[in-house]
Amino acid sequence: MTMLDRAQKRSAIGGIALGMSIAIVGALIAASAYTHLGDKPHVMAQATPDATKSSPAEPVRPTTPAPEPARPDADAQKAGAQPALPPAPAEKTGEPIPERK
Numbered sequence: 718m719t720m721l722d723r724a725q726k727r728s729a730i731g732g733i734a735l736g737m738s739i740a741i742v743g744a745l746i747a748a749s750a751y752t753h754l755g756d757k758p759h760v761m762a763q764a765t766p767d768a769t770k771s772s773p774a775e776p777v778r779p780t781t782p783a784p785e786p787a788r789p790d791a792d793a794q795k796a797g798a799q800p801a802l803p804p805a806p807a808e809k810t811g812e813p814i815p816e817r818k
Contacts, residue, residue: 789798 788800788802794800
């Protein structure tokens with residue numbers, strides 16, 4: 718066995734040892750995280766109110782009369798309906814961009 722072969726073998730063994738140590742450290746971290754999960758009780762989120770509790774019913778928005786649009790149509794405006802919102806401000810326009818020479 719030549720000196721070069723020994724150096725390559727030593728380098729390969731060092732690389733394998735480094736890879737194994739990184740894998741072991743990763744497994745230890747994962748095991749530690751897994752044990753911490755068991756410490757806390759699992760709580761599920763609930764989007765709707767719990768039906769088992771005796772709570773008063775939440776008020777429901779009435780659908781009658783139906784909501785009206787902010788801008789009544791032309792026939793309604795002729796009949797005297799007022800818009801709920803003031804008219805939008807006019808668009809502001811600037812000077813046109815000059816063309817390149």
